Amino acid sequence: xxxxxxxxxxxxxxxxxxxxxxxxxxxxxxxxxxxxxxxxxxxxxxxxxxxxxxxxxxxxxxxxxxxxxxxxxxxxxxxxxxxxxxxxxxxxxxxxxxxxxxxxxxxxxxxxxxxxxxxxxxxxxxxxxxxxxxxxxxxxxxxxxxxxxxxxxxxxxxxxxxxxxxxxxxxxxxxxxxxxxxxxxxxxxxxxxxxxxxxxxxxxxxxxxxxxxxxxxxxxxx
Amino acid sequence: xxxxxxxxxxxxxxxxxxxxxxxxxxxxxxxxxxxxxxxxxxxxxxxxxxxxxxxxxxxxxxxxxxxxxxxxxxxxxxxxxxxxxxxxxxxxxxxxxxxxxxxxxxxxxxxxxxxxxxxxxxxxxxxxxxxxxxxxxxxxxxxxxxxxxxxxxxxxxxxxxxxxxxxxxxxxxxxxxxxxxxxxxxxxxxxxxxxxxxxxxxxxxxxxxxxxxxxxxxxxxx
DNA sequence: ACAAAAGTGTTTGCTCTACACCCATGT
DNA sequence: ACATGGGTGTAGAGCAAACACTTTTGT
Numbered sequence: 001x002x003x004x005x006x007x008x009x010x011x012x013x014x015x016x017x018x019x020x021x022x023x024x025x026x027x028x029x030x031x032x033x034x035x036x037x038x039x040x041x042x043x044x045x046x047x048x049x050x051x052x053x054x055x056x057x058x059x060x061x062x063x064x065x066x067x068x069x070x071x072x073x074x075x076x077x078x079x080x081x082x083x084x085x086x087x088x089x090x091x092x093x094x095x096x097x098x099x100x101x102x103x104x105x106x107x108x109x110x111x112x113x114x115x116x117x118x119x120x121x122x123x124x125x126x127x128x129x130x131x132x133x134x135x136x137x138x139x140x141x142x143x144x145x146x147x148x149x150x151x152x153x154x155x156x157x158x159x160x161x162x163x164x165x166x167x168x169x170x171x172x173x174x175x176x177x178x179x180x181x182x183x184x185x186x187x188x189x190x191x192x193x194x195x196x197x198x199x200x201x202x203x204x205x206x207x208x209x210x211x212x213x214x215x216x217x218x219x220x221x222x
Numbered sequence: 223x224x225x226x227x228x229x230x231x232x233x234x235x236x237x238x239x240x241x242x243x244x245x246x247x248x249x250x251x252x253x254x255x256x257x258x259x260x261x262x263x264x265x266x267x268x269x270x271x272x273x274x275x276x277x278x279x280x281x282x283x284x285x286x287x288x289x290x291x292x293x294x295x296x297x298x299x300x301x302x303x304x305x306x307x308x309x310x311x312x313x314x315x316x317x318x319x320x321x322x323x324x325x326x327x328x329x330x331x332x333x334x335x336x337x338x339x340x341x342x343x344x345x346x347x348x349x350x351x352x353x354x355x356x357x358x359x360x361x362x363x364x365x366x367x368x369x370x371x372x373x374x375x376x377x378x379x380x381x382x383x384x385x386x387x388x389x390x391x392x393x394x395x396x397x398x399x400x401x402x403x404x405x406x407x408x409x410x411x412x413x414x415x416x417x418x419x420x421x422x423x424x425x426x427x428x429x430x431x432x433x434x435x436x437x438x439x440x441x442x443x444x
Numbered sequence: 445a446c447a448a449a450a451g452t453g454t455t456t457g458c459t460c461t462a463c464a465c466c467c468a469t470g471t
Numbered sequence: 472a473c474a475t476g477g478g479t480g481t482a483g484a485g486c487a488a489a490c491a492c493t494t495t496t497g498t
Contacts, residue, residue, distance in 0.1 A: 001223060001224070001225050001262070001264075002223070003223050003225065003296070003307055040223070040296065040307075042223075042298075042305065043298050044298070045296060045297050045298065046294065046295075046296040046297075046307070069293055069294065071291055072268065072291065072294040072309050073268075074225070074262065074267060074268040074309070075267050075268075076264075076265050076266070076267060083264065085225055085262075085268070085309075087294050087296070087307075157450090158450085158451090159449075159450080174488075174489075174490090175449080175450080175451090176450090176451070176452080176489090176490080177487075177488065177489080179450075179451065179452095180451090180452085180487095181487090183451095197449095197495095197496060197497075199448095199449065199450090200447095200448055200449060200496085200497075201447085201448040201449025201450065201495075201496060201497080202448080202449055202450040202451080202494060202495040202496050203449095203450080203495065203496060204449075204450060204451090205450085205451095217486085217487095220487090379477085380477080380478090381476075381477075396461075396462075396463090397476080397477080397478090398462090398463085398477090398478070398479080399460075399461070399462080401477075401478060401479090402478085402479085403460090405478095417477095419468090419469060419470075419476095421475090421476065421477090422469085422470075422474090422475055422476055423468080423469065423470085423474085423475040423476025423477065424467060424468040424469050424475080424476055424477045424478080425468065425469060425476095425477080426476080426477055426478090427477085427478090439459080442460090
Protein backbone atom coordinates (compact mmCIF):
# COMPACT_ATOMS: atom_id res chain seq x y z
CA UNK A 1 0.00 0.00 0.00
CA UNK A 2 1.60 3.28 -1.11
CA UNK A 3 1.87 6.19 1.27
CA UNK A 4 2.36 9.75 0.00
CA UNK A 5 2.38 13.28 1.39
CA UNK A 6 0.56 16.05 -0.44
CA UNK A 7 1.22 19.68 0.35
CA UNK A 8 -1.13 22.64 0.50
CA UNK A 9 1.31 25.55 0.40
CA UNK A 10 -0.46 28.84 1.05
CA UNK A 11 0.76 32.42 0.90
CA UNK A 12 -0.56 35.97 0.78
CA UNK A 13 0.84 38.14 -2.05
CA UNK A 14 -0.34 41.69 -2.59
CA UNK A 15 -3.55 41.08 -0.70
CA UNK A 16 -4.33 37.88 -2.58
CA UNK A 17 -4.61 34.50 -0.85
CA UNK A 18 -2.87 31.96 -3.07
CA UNK A 19 -1.91 28.29 -3.28
CA UNK A 20 1.09 26.73 -4.99
CA UNK A 21 0.03 24.26 -7.68
CA UNK A 22 2.01 22.23 -10.16
CA UNK A 23 1.05 21.16 -13.63
CA UNK A 24 1.53 17.40 -13.81
CA UNK A 25 4.18 16.30 -16.29
CA UNK A 26 3.41 12.58 -16.10
CA UNK A 27 0.37 10.29 -16.06
CA UNK A 28 -2.06 9.96 -14.43
CA UNK A 29 -3.79 13.31 -14.92
CA UNK A 30 -0.93 14.55 -17.10
CA UNK A 31 -1.25 18.24 -17.87
CA UNK A 32 -3.73 18.94 -15.07
CA UNK A 33 -3.15 21.04 -11.96
CA UNK A 34 -2.39 19.26 -8.70
CA UNK A 35 -0.97 19.76 -5.25
CA UNK A 36 2.75 19.10 -4.96
CA UNK A 37 3.57 15.85 -3.20
CA UNK A 38 5.48 12.62 -3.29
CA UNK A 39 5.87 9.18 -1.78
CA UNK A 40 7.21 8.58 1.71
CA UNK A 41 10.62 6.96 1.62
CA UNK A 42 11.28 3.83 3.69
CA UNK A 43 13.29 5.43 6.50
CA UNK A 44 11.54 8.78 6.45
CA UNK A 45 9.06 10.27 8.92
CA UNK A 46 5.88 11.71 7.41
CA UNK A 47 6.81 15.25 8.35
CA UNK A 48 10.28 14.78 6.88
CA UNK A 49 8.69 13.81 3.60
CA UNK A 50 6.54 16.93 3.69
CA UNK A 51 9.52 19.17 4.49
CA UNK A 52 11.57 17.63 1.72
CA UNK A 53 8.82 18.24 -0.83
CA UNK A 54 8.32 21.76 0.49
CA UNK A 55 12.00 22.56 0.04
CA UNK A 56 12.00 21.06 -3.45
CA UNK A 57 9.04 23.14 -4.57
CA UNK A 58 9.78 26.47 -2.94
CA UNK A 59 13.56 26.36 -2.66
CA UNK A 60 13.23 27.69 0.86
CA UNK A 61 14.90 26.39 3.99
CA UNK A 62 11.86 24.66 5.37
CA UNK A 63 12.93 24.75 9.02
CA UNK A 64 11.50 28.19 9.48
CA UNK A 65 8.20 27.45 7.80
CA UNK A 66 5.01 26.54 9.59
CA UNK A 67 3.95 23.02 8.64
CA UNK A 68 1.14 20.98 10.12
CA UNK A 69 -0.70 17.81 9.28
CA UNK A 70 -4.29 18.25 8.15
CA UNK A 71 -5.82 14.85 7.39
CA UNK A 72 -5.28 11.55 5.61
CA UNK A 73 -7.19 10.44 2.54
CA UNK A 74 -7.38 6.77 1.72
CA UNK A 75 -10.44 6.00 -0.36
CA UNK A 76 -9.74 3.02 -2.65
CA UNK A 77 -9.72 4.32 -6.19
CA UNK A 78 -8.59 7.86 -5.39
CA UNK A 79 -5.42 7.13 -7.39
CA UNK A 80 -5.73 5.14 -10.65
CA UNK A 81 -2.23 3.71 -10.15
CA UNK A 82 -3.42 1.59 -7.25
CA UNK A 83 -3.98 1.87 -3.55
CA UNK A 84 -2.31 5.05 -2.37
CA UNK A 85 -3.12 6.80 0.85
CA UNK A 86 -2.14 10.42 1.15
CA UNK A 87 -1.28 12.39 4.26
CA UNK A 88 -2.05 16.06 3.59
CA UNK A 89 0.09 18.80 5.12
CA UNK A 90 -0.57 22.52 5.32
CA UNK A 91 2.35 24.95 4.90
CA UNK A 92 2.08 28.70 5.46
CA UNK A 93 4.83 30.72 3.82
CA UNK A 94 5.55 34.45 3.57
CA UNK A 95 5.56 36.18 0.20
CA UNK A 96 8.71 34.51 -1.13
CA UNK A 97 11.52 36.66 -2.52
CA UNK A 98 12.19 34.22 -5.37
CA UNK A 99 8.72 33.34 -6.65
CA UNK A 100 9.04 29.61 -7.22
CA UNK A 101 12.64 28.49 -7.28
CA UNK A 102 11.95 24.77 -7.14
CA UNK A 103 13.42 22.07 -9.30
CA UNK A 104 10.63 22.30 -11.80
CA UNK A 105 9.84 25.99 -11.62
CA UNK A 106 8.32 26.31 -15.07
CA UNK A 107 5.38 24.10 -14.12
CA UNK A 108 4.61 25.56 -10.66
CA UNK A 109 2.43 28.63 -10.10
CA UNK A 110 0.74 30.61 -7.38
CA UNK A 111 -3.02 30.58 -8.03
CA UNK A 112 -5.69 32.48 -6.06
CA UNK A 113 -7.37 30.10 -3.64
CA UNK A 114 -10.83 31.48 -4.40
CA UNK A 115 -10.45 30.67 -8.11
CA UNK A 116 -9.47 27.09 -7.42
CA UNK A 117 -12.16 26.51 -4.81
CA UNK A 118 -14.80 27.87 -7.18
CA UNK A 119 -13.96 25.22 -9.78
CA UNK A 120 -14.13 21.71 -8.31
CA UNK A 121 -12.91 20.09 -11.53
CA UNK A 122 -9.67 22.03 -11.79
CA UNK A 123 -7.50 19.76 -9.66
CA UNK A 124 -6.44 16.16 -10.24
CA UNK A 125 -7.26 13.25 -7.90
CA UNK A 126 -9.21 14.31 -4.81
CA UNK A 127 -7.04 17.39 -4.41
CA UNK A 128 -9.97 19.79 -4.51
CA UNK A 129 -11.29 18.32 -1.30
CA UNK A 130 -7.84 18.28 0.30
CA UNK A 131 -7.40 21.94 -0.57
CA UNK A 132 -10.84 22.82 0.80
CA UNK A 133 -10.11 21.04 4.09
CA UNK A 134 -6.70 22.69 4.44
CA UNK A 135 -8.02 26.17 3.66
CA UNK A 136 -10.78 25.78 6.20
CA UNK A 137 -8.18 24.71 8.76
CA UNK A 138 -6.05 27.75 8.00
CA UNK A 139 -9.02 30.11 8.25
CA UNK A 140 -10.07 28.64 11.56
CA UNK A 141 -6.58 28.73 13.03
CA UNK A 142 -6.17 32.43 12.34
CA UNK A 143 -8.88 33.01 14.92
CA UNK A 144 -7.30 31.40 17.92
CA UNK A 145 -3.62 31.13 17.04
CA UNK A 146 -0.93 33.64 16.07
CA UNK A 147 -0.49 31.81 12.77
CA UNK A 148 -1.21 34.83 10.61
CA UNK A 149 2.35 35.93 11.40
CA UNK A 150 3.59 32.91 9.41
CA UNK A 151 2.45 34.72 6.25
CA UNK A 152 4.46 37.84 7.14
CA UNK A 153 8.14 38.67 6.93
CA UNK A 154 10.14 38.62 10.18
CA UNK A 155 9.19 42.21 10.87
CA UNK A 156 5.78 43.51 9.89
CA UNK A 157 3.34 46.30 10.61
CA UNK A 158 -0.08 45.86 12.12
CA UNK A 159 -1.75 46.80 8.88
CA UNK A 160 0.28 44.18 7.01
CA UNK A 161 -0.95 41.66 9.56
CA UNK A 162 -4.48 42.90 9.07
CA UNK A 163 -4.03 42.46 5.32
CA UNK A 164 -3.33 38.77 5.92
CA UNK A 165 -6.59 38.36 7.84
CA UNK A 166 -8.52 40.23 5.19
CA UNK A 167 -7.05 38.17 2.36
CA UNK A 168 -7.52 34.80 4.04
CA UNK A 169 -10.98 35.46 5.43
CA UNK A 170 -12.13 37.58 2.51
CA UNK A 171 -13.59 40.26 4.75
CA UNK A 172 -12.79 43.87 5.60
CA UNK A 173 -11.74 44.57 9.18
CA UNK A 174 -11.82 47.87 11.05
CA UNK A 175 -8.18 49.05 11.13
CA UNK A 176 -8.60 50.81 14.48
CA UNK A 177 -10.21 47.96 16.37
CA UNK A 178 -7.85 45.44 14.77
CA UNK A 179 -4.85 47.46 15.87
CA UNK A 180 -6.04 47.50 19.46
CA UNK A 181 -6.88 43.82 19.44
CA UNK A 182 -3.60 42.66 17.89
CA UNK A 183 -1.36 44.78 20.10
CA UNK A 184 -3.23 44.06 23.34
CA UNK A 185 -3.59 40.31 22.96
CA UNK A 186 -0.89 38.87 25.19
CA UNK A 187 2.00 37.31 23.28
CA UNK A 188 0.62 37.85 19.78
CA UNK A 189 3.10 40.51 18.59
CA UNK A 190 6.06 42.32 20.16
CA UNK A 191 7.25 45.78 19.14
CA UNK A 192 10.66 45.84 17.50
CA UNK A 193 11.21 49.49 18.33
CA UNK A 194 11.61 50.75 14.77
CA UNK A 195 9.17 52.21 12.30
CA UNK A 196 8.64 52.09 8.56
CA UNK A 197 6.85 54.20 6.00
CA UNK A 198 6.66 51.48 3.37
CA UNK A 199 2.88 51.35 3.62
CA UNK A 200 2.54 55.13 3.08
CA UNK A 201 1.08 57.67 5.47
CA UNK A 202 2.23 58.06 9.03
CA UNK A 203 5.18 55.80 9.99
CA UNK A 204 4.03 52.49 11.44
CA UNK A 205 5.70 50.58 14.23
CA UNK A 206 7.34 47.30 13.29
CA UNK A 207 6.46 44.13 15.19
CA UNK A 208 7.78 40.62 15.49
CA UNK A 209 5.87 37.40 16.24
CA UNK A 210 5.26 36.97 19.98
CA UNK A 211 5.63 33.88 22.14
CA UNK A 212 1.97 32.88 22.46
CA UNK A 213 0.71 29.67 20.85
CA UNK A 214 -2.97 30.46 21.34
CA UNK A 215 -4.74 33.80 21.43
CA UNK A 216 -6.87 34.84 24.39
CA UNK A 217 -9.30 36.17 23.49
CA UNK A 218 -9.50 34.96 19.87
CA UNK A 219 -9.98 37.28 16.94
CA UNK A 220 -13.40 36.90 15.41
CA UNK A 221 -14.27 36.41 11.78
CA UNK A 222 -16.71 39.09 10.61
CA UNK B 223 4.21 -0.16 4.01
CA UNK B 224 1.47 -1.27 6.40
CA UNK B 225 -1.46 1.01 7.13
CA UNK B 226 -3.58 0.59 10.25
CA UNK B 227 -6.36 2.42 12.04
CA UNK B 228 -6.24 2.88 15.81
CA UNK B 229 -9.30 3.92 17.77
CA UNK B 230 -9.67 6.22 20.74
CA UNK B 231 -13.15 5.28 21.98
CA UNK B 232 -14.32 7.64 24.69
CA UNK B 233 -17.36 7.61 26.92
CA UNK B 234 -18.71 9.18 30.08
CA UNK B 235 -19.97 6.75 32.72
CA UNK B 236 -21.26 7.93 36.08
CA UNK B 237 -19.45 11.21 35.77
CA UNK B 238 -16.16 9.58 34.83
CA UNK B 239 -14.44 10.23 31.48
CA UNK B 240 -13.14 6.88 30.22
CA UNK B 241 -11.35 5.27 27.28
CA UNK B 242 -11.73 1.74 25.98
CA UNK B 243 -8.43 -0.14 26.09
CA UNK B 244 -7.51 -3.70 25.27
CA UNK B 245 -4.87 -5.88 26.81
CA UNK B 246 -2.74 -7.19 23.99
CA UNK B 247 -2.84 -10.98 23.59
CA UNK B 248 -0.03 -11.21 21.06
CA UNK B 249 3.45 -9.78 20.51
CA UNK B 250 4.68 -7.12 20.26
CA UNK B 251 3.91 -5.58 23.65
CA UNK B 252 2.02 -8.70 24.70
CA UNK B 253 0.13 -8.18 27.95
CA UNK B 254 0.29 -4.40 27.80
CA UNK B 255 -2.61 -2.00 27.36
CA UNK B 256 -3.22 -0.52 23.94
CA UNK B 257 -5.79 1.21 21.81
CA UNK B 258 -7.97 -1.09 19.74
CA UNK B 259 -7.10 -1.11 16.06
CA UNK B 260 -6.26 -3.14 13.03
CA UNK B 261 -4.90 -3.08 9.52
CA UNK B 262 -6.72 -1.52 6.60
CA UNK B 263 -7.94 -4.15 4.15
CA UNK B 264 -7.16 -3.79 0.45
CA UNK B 265 -10.60 -2.66 -0.73
CA UNK B 266 -11.54 -0.77 2.42
CA UNK B 267 -11.78 2.96 3.04
CA UNK B 268 -10.00 4.24 6.15
CA UNK B 269 -13.23 5.18 7.87
CA UNK B 270 -14.71 1.77 7.04
CA UNK B 271 -11.77 0.16 8.80
CA UNK B 272 -12.37 2.32 11.83
CA UNK B 273 -16.12 1.56 11.89
CA UNK B 274 -15.45 -2.16 11.54
CA UNK B 275 -13.02 -2.12 14.47
CA UNK B 276 -15.43 -0.02 16.48
CA UNK B 277 -18.26 -2.50 15.92
CA UNK B 278 -15.97 -5.42 16.80
CA UNK B 279 -14.90 -3.86 20.08
CA UNK B 280 -18.15 -2.38 21.30
CA UNK B 281 -20.71 -4.60 19.62
CA UNK B 282 -22.66 -1.50 18.73
CA UNK B 283 -24.13 -0.59 15.36
CA UNK B 284 -21.52 1.98 14.48
CA UNK B 285 -23.66 3.99 12.06
CA UNK B 286 -25.09 6.07 14.86
CA UNK B 287 -21.77 6.76 16.53
CA UNK B 288 -19.70 9.89 16.09
CA UNK B 289 -16.39 9.03 14.47
CA UNK B 290 -13.77 11.44 13.19
CA UNK B 291 -10.18 11.25 12.07
CA UNK B 292 -7.62 12.81 14.40
CA UNK B 293 -4.16 12.42 12.91
CA UNK B 294 -1.76 9.99 11.30
CA UNK B 295 1.40 8.70 12.95
CA UNK B 296 4.19 7.35 10.80
CA UNK B 297 7.51 7.60 12.58
CA UNK B 298 9.81 4.81 11.41
CA UNK B 299 10.30 2.51 14.37
CA UNK B 300 6.98 3.20 16.06
CA UNK B 301 6.08 -0.46 15.47
CA UNK B 302 8.80 -3.11 15.99
CA UNK B 303 7.19 -5.33 13.33
CA UNK B 304 8.25 -2.93 10.59
CA UNK B 305 7.06 0.20 8.90
CA UNK B 306 3.45 0.74 9.94
CA UNK B 307 1.65 4.01 9.71
CA UNK B 308 -1.43 4.46 11.82
CA UNK B 309 -4.44 6.65 11.17
CA UNK B 310 -6.02 7.52 14.53
CA UNK B 311 -9.79 7.91 14.86
CA UNK B 312 -11.80 9.36 17.71
CA UNK B 313 -15.14 7.77 18.60
CA UNK B 314 -17.57 9.23 21.12
CA UNK B 315 -20.10 6.76 22.47
CA UNK B 316 -22.88 7.02 25.05
CA UNK B 317 -22.74 4.95 28.23
CA UNK B 318 -23.25 1.57 26.54
CA UNK B 319 -26.02 -0.72 27.79
CA UNK B 320 -23.84 -3.84 27.38
CA UNK B 321 -20.47 -2.74 28.75
CA UNK B 322 -18.08 -4.27 26.25
CA UNK B 323 -19.76 -6.92 24.11
CA UNK B 324 -16.98 -7.28 21.58
CA UNK B 325 -15.35 -10.40 20.28
CA UNK B 326 -12.71 -10.37 22.94
CA UNK B 327 -14.64 -8.92 25.86
CA UNK B 328 -12.49 -10.37 28.59
CA UNK B 329 -9.47 -8.29 27.59
CA UNK B 330 -11.20 -4.94 26.98
CA UNK B 331 -11.93 -2.41 29.74
CA UNK B 332 -13.07 1.12 30.30
CA UNK B 333 -10.29 3.01 32.08
CA UNK B 334 -10.47 6.61 33.38
CA UNK B 335 -8.72 8.90 30.92
CA UNK B 336 -7.00 10.87 33.67
CA UNK B 337 -5.36 7.72 35.03
CA UNK B 338 -3.97 6.76 31.64
CA UNK B 339 -2.77 10.25 30.78
CA UNK B 340 -0.99 10.51 34.11
CA UNK B 341 1.12 7.44 33.33
CA UNK B 342 2.95 7.81 30.00
CA UNK B 343 4.36 4.30 30.16
CA UNK B 344 1.06 2.51 30.50
CA UNK B 345 0.26 2.13 26.79
CA UNK B 346 2.07 0.20 24.07
CA UNK B 347 3.60 1.75 20.93
CA UNK B 348 3.06 5.52 20.70
CA UNK B 349 -0.51 5.15 21.91
CA UNK B 350 -0.04 7.51 24.84
CA UNK B 351 0.58 10.35 22.45
CA UNK B 352 -2.31 9.33 20.22
CA UNK B 353 -4.62 9.26 23.22
CA UNK B 354 -3.41 12.68 24.39
CA UNK B 355 -3.99 14.20 20.96
CA UNK B 356 -7.46 12.68 20.67
CA UNK B 357 -8.50 13.76 24.16
CA UNK B 358 -7.37 17.30 23.48
CA UNK B 359 -9.38 17.28 20.27
CA UNK B 360 -12.48 16.06 22.11
CA UNK B 361 -12.07 18.69 24.82
CA UNK B 362 -11.68 21.45 22.26
CA UNK B 363 -14.63 20.33 20.18
CA UNK B 364 -17.00 20.43 23.11
CA UNK B 365 -16.54 24.19 23.09
CA UNK B 366 -17.68 25.00 19.62
CA UNK B 367 -19.65 21.95 18.48
CA UNK B 368 -22.69 20.12 19.85
CA UNK B 369 -20.59 16.99 20.22
CA UNK B 370 -21.23 16.57 23.92
CA UNK B 371 -24.60 15.13 22.91
CA UNK B 372 -22.76 12.18 21.35
CA UNK B 373 -21.97 11.01 24.89
CA UNK B 374 -25.65 11.12 25.89
CA UNK B 375 -28.58 8.81 25.20
CA UNK B 376 -31.07 9.93 22.53
CA UNK B 377 -33.01 11.88 25.13
CA UNK B 378 -31.22 13.63 27.94
CA UNK B 379 -31.64 16.37 30.52
CA UNK B 380 -29.62 19.55 30.65
CA UNK B 381 -27.91 18.42 33.82
CA UNK B 382 -26.88 15.16 32.18
CA UNK B 383 -25.39 17.21 29.37
CA UNK B 384 -23.65 19.40 31.91
CA UNK B 385 -22.28 16.25 33.53
CA UNK B 386 -20.57 15.40 30.25
CA UNK B 387 -18.84 18.76 30.12
CA UNK B 388 -17.78 18.51 33.74
CA UNK B 389 -16.38 15.01 33.28
CA UNK B 390 -14.52 15.74 30.04
CA UNK B 391 -13.15 19.11 31.08
CA UNK B 392 -12.66 18.20 34.72
CA UNK B 393 -14.25 21.40 35.96
CA UNK B 394 -17.43 22.36 37.81
CA UNK B 395 -19.91 24.49 35.90
CA UNK B 396 -22.68 26.68 37.26
CA UNK B 397 -25.89 24.69 36.68
CA UNK B 398 -28.00 27.81 36.20
CA UNK B 399 -25.81 29.57 33.69
CA UNK B 400 -25.16 26.32 31.85
CA UNK B 401 -28.87 25.70 31.53
CA UNK B 402 -29.43 29.09 30.00
CA UNK B 403 -26.51 28.75 27.63
CA UNK B 404 -27.38 25.26 26.41
CA UNK B 405 -31.05 25.98 25.84
CA UNK B 406 -30.55 29.35 24.21
CA UNK B 407 -27.74 28.43 21.82
CA UNK B 408 -29.47 28.04 18.47
CA UNK B 409 -29.69 24.41 17.31
CA UNK B 410 -27.80 22.85 20.21
CA UNK B 411 -30.72 21.01 21.86
CA UNK B 412 -34.45 20.72 21.17
CA UNK B 413 -37.09 20.02 23.81
CA UNK B 414 -38.77 16.66 23.45
CA UNK B 415 -41.82 17.78 25.41
CA UNK B 416 -41.56 15.20 28.17
CA UNK B 417 -39.97 15.28 31.59
CA UNK B 418 -38.12 12.83 33.80
CA UNK B 419 -37.36 12.56 37.49
CA UNK B 420 -34.50 10.11 37.06
CA UNK B 421 -31.98 12.66 38.31
CA UNK B 422 -34.02 13.38 41.50
CA UNK B 423 -35.57 16.67 42.52
CA UNK B 424 -37.94 18.64 40.36
CA UNK B 425 -38.79 16.93 37.04
CA UNK B 426 -36.42 17.95 34.27
CA UNK B 427 -37.31 18.54 30.64
CA UNK B 428 -35.94 16.03 28.16
CA UNK B 429 -34.01 17.24 25.11
CA UNK B 430 -32.75 15.78 21.88
CA UNK B 431 -29.70 16.79 19.85
CA UNK B 432 -30.41 19.84 17.66
CA UNK B 433 -29.47 20.48 14.05
CA UNK B 434 -26.50 22.79 14.55
CA UNK B 435 -23.00 21.65 13.63
CA UNK B 436 -21.24 24.53 15.35
CA UNK B 437 -22.23 26.51 18.42
CA UNK B 438 -22.57 30.28 18.31
CA UNK B 439 -21.47 31.49 20.71
CA UNK B 440 -19.22 28.67 21.95
CA UNK B 441 -19.28 27.35 25.50
CA UNK B 442 -16.19 28.31 27.40
CA UNK B 443 -13.94 26.07 29.43
CA UNK B 444 -13.59 27.32 33.00
C1' DA C 445 -2.34 72.34 1.95
C1' DC C 446 -3.87 67.84 1.30
C1' DA C 447 -4.11 62.79 1.08
C1' DA C 448 -3.09 58.66 3.36
C1' DA C 449 -2.29 55.67 6.83
C1' DA C 450 -1.25 55.16 12.18
C1' DG C 451 -2.99 55.21 16.39
C1' DT C 452 -6.16 56.81 20.67
C1' DG C 453 -10.54 57.80 23.01
C1' DT C 454 -15.39 57.27 23.80
C1' DT C 455 -20.02 55.71 23.49
C1' DT C 456 -23.30 52.17 23.41
C1' DG C 457 -24.96 47.73 23.60
C1' DC C 458 -24.19 43.11 24.54
C1' DT C 459 -22.53 38.92 27.01
C1' DC C 460 -20.93 36.62 30.86
C1' DT C 461 -20.60 35.74 35.92
C1' DA C 462 -22.31 35.32 40.29
C1' DC C 463 -25.86 34.64 43.03
C1' DA C 464 -30.80 35.50 44.97
C1' DC C 465 -34.88 33.36 44.42
C1' DC C 466 -38.86 30.42 43.26
C1' DC C 467 -40.68 25.62 41.42
C1' DA C 468 -41.94 20.67 41.55
C1' DT C 469 -40.94 16.50 42.83
C1' DG C 470 -39.54 12.22 46.36
C1' DT C 471 -39.19 10.84 51.18
C1' DA D 472 -41.46 19.54 56.48
C1' DC D 473 -37.36 19.07 54.15
C1' DA D 474 -33.88 17.78 50.78
C1' DT D 475 -32.83 17.74 46.00
C1' DG D 476 -32.25 19.19 41.73
C1' DG D 477 -34.78 22.40 37.82
C1' DG D 478 -35.22 26.70 36.15
C1' DT D 479 -35.76 32.22 35.96
C1' DG D 480 -34.35 37.02 37.18
C1' DT D 481 -31.08 40.53 37.82
C1' DA D 482 -27.06 43.61 39.06
C1' DG D 483 -22.41 44.57 37.90
C1' DA D 484 -18.21 43.80 35.29
C1' DG D 485 -16.03 43.34 31.09
C1' DC D 486 -15.71 43.27 26.13
C1' DA D 487 -16.40 44.65 21.38
C1' DA D 488 -18.37 47.24 17.36
C1' DA D 489 -18.75 51.74 15.51
C1' DC D 490 -16.87 55.91 14.78
C1' DA D 491 -15.03 60.82 16.08
C1' DC D 492 -10.68 62.54 16.44
C1' DT D 493 -5.53 63.48 16.59
C1' DT D 494 -0.75 62.31 14.73
C1' DT D 495 2.90 61.96 11.28
C1' DT D 496 4.51 61.23 7.17
C1' DG D 497 4.88 61.98 1.50
C1' DT D 498 3.68 64.94 -2.38
